[in-house]
Amino acid sequence: MENIITVTVIDREDQTHVLEAPTDMAMNMMEVCKSYNLPVEGTCGGMALCASCHMYILSDHDLPEPSEDEEDMLDQAFYVKVNSRLGCQIKITEAVEGLKVKLAPIGGA
Amino acid sequence: MIQTDILIIGAGPVGLFTVFEAGLLKLKCHLVDSIGQPGGQLTEIYPKKPIYDIPGYPSVLAADLIDNLLEQIAPFNPTFTLGERAEKLEKINDKLFKVTTSKGTEIVSPVVAIAGGLGSFEPRKPPIDNIADFEDNGIDYIIKDPEKYRNKKVLVAGGGDSALDWSIVLADIAAEVALLHRRTSFRGAPDSVEKVMNLAKIGKINLITNAQAIGLNGNGVLKDVIIEEDNKVPYSYEVDYFIPLFGLAPKLGPIADWGLEIEDNAIKVDTYDYGTNIPGIYAIGDINTYPGKLKLILCGFHEGTLMVQSAFKRIYPDQKLSFKYTTVTGITGFGEK
Numbered sequence: 001m002e003n004i005i006t007v008t009v010i011d012r013e014d015q016t017h018v019l020e021a022p023t024d025m026a027m028n029m030m031e032v033c034k035s036y037n038l039p040v041e042g043t044c045g046g047m048a049l050c051a052s053c054h055m056y057i058l059s060d061h062d063l064p065e066p067s068e069d070e071e072d073m074l075d076q077a078f079y080v081k082v083n084s085r086l087g088c089q090i091k092i093t094e095a096v097e098g099l100k101v102k103l104a105p106i107g108g109a
Numbered sequence: 110m111i112q113t114d115i116l117i118i119g120a121g122p123v124g125l126f127t128v129f130e131a132g133l134l135k136l137k138c139h140l141v142d143s144i145g146q147p148g149g150q151l152t153e154i155y156p157k158k159p160i161y162d163i164p165g166y167p168s169v170l171a172a173d174l175i176d177n178l179l180e181q182i183a184p185f186n187p188t189f190t191l192g193e194r195a196e197k198l199e200k201i202n203d204k205l206f207k208v209t210t211s212k213g214t215e216i217v218s219p220v221v222a223i224a225g226g227l228g229s230f231e232p233r234k235p236p237i238d239n240i241a242d243f244e245d246n247g248i249d250y251i252i253k254d255p256e257k258y259r260n261k262k263v264l265v266a267g268g269g270d271s272a273l274d275w276s277i278v279l280a281d282i283a284a285e286v287a288l289l290h291r292r293t294s295f296r297g298a299p300d301s302v303e304k305v306m307n308l309a310k311i312g313k314i315n316l317i318t319n320a321q322a323i324g325l326n327g328n329g330v331l332k333d334v335i336i337e338e339d340n341k342v343p344y345s346y347e348v349d350y351f352i353p354l355f356g357l358a359p360k361l362g363p364i365a366d367w368g369l370e371i372e373d374n375a376i377k378v379d380t381y382d383y384g385t386n387i388p389g390i391y392a393i394g395d396i397n398t399y400p401g402k403l404k405l406i407l408c409g410f411h412e413g414t415l416m417v418q419s420a421f422k423r424i425y426p427d428q429k430l431s432f433k434y435t436t437v438t439g440i441t442g443f444g445e446k
Contacts (some may be wrong), residue, residue: 043227043358043359044150044154045404047155047158049154049155050154050358052358068296071292071294071296072268072269072296074291075267075268075269075290075291075292075296075355076233076267076269076355076356077355078233078235078236078321078355079236080291080321105236
């Protein structure tokens, strides 16, 4: 379909969810997960201020580098790995078609 | 004991504006907040961010909005209990509630308005299984008195201002200070970063970067922290104190146990007056939920405004309330004639 991409999210129980996301609504990965009722909190509403949408990128997409704000917030998160990102900072565009992510464990926060 | 008409739990924008609307009805308010300053998330998390959807303000900085609200409510002499978390709620009788804070302050009022936002802010704790065993026995999340660490071996973890600033302070007090951080660059004020780097150069701070704490050992009292550093086998690091400083995160906290109907971490309310399932207790702003709820400051202002009308009827069931516009009557603060 036009303006729709598919992304894959593996939840914390290792269940795989294939989600369709519109590219013309300025959405991000945190919002897509929330719209499918996946357990992503997005407490701060997408300002890179809470790290409750921490996820790991499993596919080899060439994403824009994290901003300083995002890195700063990841400093306050736990279980941070080299492929850690905040879902709210990953924009839904054609460039992320087929993106595969895993939700980071909750905890510590 | 403090007595008031409306006890507002949470001194964020919605709690503050509710003081104004209550004041127009001659109702007095007392506010309780776990943070030491009014403003909630706006001053604690994003004071320098502009907000674009406050009616009449094309753009306003979060901290400025709070300053303006404090000025707006000043005529109504609100009183505050700050730095204390609302812990316990009791029903004294059909008309009165008593709320007790984490420091034992008691507030009695006929109406309780929960404007708690995302909940109370608590230190983020590293997800290490046995961490609770060592809290107050070698692990501190908040530094109250740096003298406690004099001549001790201290490991600070984190990459923000508080981790940097406390490492600098402790470098002069503790026997040894190490700073543990997950990457090599630090956020935080540039001159704090520079100071830490200089102290590291002369051996006053042991900088451990690209590393995180993954385990704790000790027999009742913390003995070592297990550190996982890039390209190294995890090793143990002997300490007297481990101080993880990873900022604050909101938790619903004790409110969850007050017998209120909770759905998805929010309190269910009736949109008629934002009352909860317990008559006399209301929930306004981000902490409530109802069909169509939007977590916006401007919606919270509306909720607080309608809520105080209902609160008035509850406090003065026999009095008629006539609605007046401020443009007609102006503002008569308390203590004015």
